[in-house]
Ligand SMILES: Nc1ncnc2c1ncn2[C@@H]1O[C@H](COP(=O)(O)OP(=O)(O)OP(=O)(O)O)[C@@H](O)[C@H]1O
C-alpha cells in the first residue's frame with residue numbers, strides 16, 4: 001500500500017490563550033510512518049500544537065485530519081492517537097501491568113487476549129519481569145517504557161510524545177534516543193515528538209518542523225535544516241553560525257553577487273524561496289566548522305579574509321577559535337576538528353591569521 | 368565515682384516537663400472510665416469496688432438512646448454533605464489557579480477559628496430573624512458550616528499534587544470524563560474521602576456549643592449529657608457514657624488518620 005504523505009494534515013491551525021498566540025496559523029503534512037519532530041525554544045507553542053493533535057486543546061481555527069478523517073472537533077477519547085506525557089502520567093494506584101492494560105477495557109477483549117496483548121507490549125518496550133511492580137517501584141527510564149507500552153498497546157495511528165526524554169538523566173537520554181528510534185522503526189507507527197533539544201531532534205527525526213512564536217518557520221530533514229537553513233533565526237537555533245550583513249550587487253549565470261563588507265564580493269547560490277533583487281539587504285552565513293584557519297595568505301582567487309586571533313581553546317576532539325576582523329563588531333567563530341595530533345598547533349593569541357572557506361560553505365539568507 | 372542524674376531528670380528537666388504535661392493532660396480524662404466502673408455515686412477515692420451497673424443503666428435509658436440516635440442522624444448527614452462540599456472545593460483549590468484563590472482559602476478557614484459561642488449566637492439571631500424553627504436541622508446546618516472547611520482541608524491535603532495529566536492520560540486511552548472519574552480520580556481521592564467522612568462525623572457528634580444554641584426540643588448527645596449533670600445521681604451514668612464516647616472518638620480518629628496516610632502517594636518518588 002502506498003504510504004500517504006499527508007497522513008497527518010494540519011491546515012491553518014491557530015490557538016490563542018487570551019492575547020498569547022500560542023499556535024499561529026500552522027499548516028503541516030506528516031507522512032505515514034514518519035518520525036517527525038517539533039523543535040523550538042521554550043514557549044513557542046510545541047506542547048499546545050501536540051495537545052491540539054491529541055484532542056486536549058480545541059483550536060480556535062483551522063482543521064486537523066488524520067488518515068483522511070476530519071478530527072478537528074473529535075474528543076480525545078475518540079481519536080486514533082495516543083500520547084506519552086512529559087511526566088509520563090503513570091497511574092499511581094495501579095501496577096505496571098494494570099497501567100499498560102488500562103486502555104484495553106473498552107475494546108471488548110477476553111481476559112486471555114488482554115493478557116497476551118500486555119505481554120506483547122511488555123516485550124516490545126523490554127519491561128519483562130517488572131509487570132507486578134507497583135508504580136512507585138520502578139525507575140524513571142522504566143516509567144517511560146510503561147508510558148510507551150500503555151500508548152502503543154492501543155495500536156494508535158499516531159503516537160504523540162511531549163519531551164519524552166527530558167525527565168531522564170544524560171546517559172540514559174542518549175541511550176533512549178537510539179532505542180526510541182529503533183522502536184519506531186519496528187512498530188512503524190507515525191511518531192510526532194516535541195523537543196527543545198536540537199541534538200535530540202537532529203539525531204532521531206526523519207523531518208523536523210522548527211517553530212518560533214507559534215509559527216512553523218521551516219520543515220526539513222535534519223541535514224537540510226543544518227546545511228540549508230531558510231532563515232537567520234533557524235540557522236542560529238540549530239547549531240551556531242557566523243552572520244555577515246551583505247547587499248545584493250548583481251546576478252551572473254544563475255548566481256547572485258553580493259557585497260559582504262569585510263568579506264568582500266562573492267558569488268552565491270540564491271535561496272530556494274526566490275532570488276533577492278539588486279540592492280536588497282541580505283545575510284551571508286558561514287558555520288564555524290566551514291571556516292579554515294591558516295597562518296599564510298591563501299593563493300589568489302580563494303575566498304579569504306585576514307584577521308587577528310583573539311582566543312583559542314583546545315576542546316579535545318576539536319579546537320575553537322575567535323578571530324576579529326577589521327570593520328566587524330562581533331568576532332568570527334571558527335571550529336576545527338583535531339583529526340591528527342599535529343592539528344593542535346600552539347596558536348598564538350593576538351597573531352595574524354587568514355580564514356578561508358569553500359564557496360558552498362557559505363549560505364545566502366534573507367536578512 | 369561521679370554522681371549521675373537518673374535519665375528522666377537529665378536534658379535540663381525537659382523530660383520531666385513533658386511527663387508532667389502528659390499527666391495533666393490525660394489523667395483527668397482517664398478518671399472518666401475509672402469512675403464509670405466504680406460502685407458508688409460519688410467521684411472520690413477510695414474506689415468502692417468494680418461494677419458495670421452504670422453501663423447497664425446507660426443502655427436502658429430511653430432518653431439517652433433518643434439523643435444518641437439524634438446525634439448519629441445529624442452527624443451522618445453533616446459528614447456526607449460537608450465531605451461532598453469539601454471534595455468539590457478542594458478540587459477547585461488544587462486544580463485551578465483563579466483570582467482570589469488565597470483570600471478565599473483564608474475566608475474558608477475562618478469558621479475554624481471563630482469562637483463557637485460567637486458563631487452560635489450569630490446563627491441563633493439569624494434563625495430567629497428568618498423565622499427558621501430550631502430543630503435538629505438547624506444544628507445540622509451549623510455543623511455543616513464548621514465541618515466543611517475541615518473536610519476541604521483534609522481533601523486539599525489529599526489532592527495536592529494530583530496530576531491533571533492522569534485524567535488526560537485516561538481520556539487519551541479511551542475513557543470518558545465519567546469513567547475517568549471512577550477509574551482514576553475517585554480511587555486516588557478515596558483515602559481522603561474516608562478520612563473526611565470519619566473526621567467530620569466526629570466533629571459533629573462531639574460538638575456542644577452550636578448544638579446548645581440551636582437545638583429545639585430534640586437533644587443531641589452532648590446536650591443530653593449537659594442536661595443530666597443537674598442530677599448528681601445520674602453522674603456515674605454520664606461517666607459511663609463519656610467513657611464510651613471517648614473510646615469511640617479515639618478509635619475513629621486514629622482509623623481516619625491511618626486511612627489518610629496509608630493511601631498511595633500521588634507524586635512519584637523524585638528521580639536521582
Ligand atoms: N492553558 C494555558 N493558558 C494560558 N496560556 C497558555 C496555556 N498553555 C500554554 N500557554 C501559553 O502558550 C504559549 C505556548 O506554550 P506551550 O506550552 O505550547 O510552549 P512549549 O513550546 O511547549 O514550551 P516548553 O518548551 O517550555 O514546554 C506560552 O506562551 C504559554 O505561556
Ligand SMILES: [Mg+2]
Pocket residue numbers: 046047048
Ligand atoms: Mg512544552
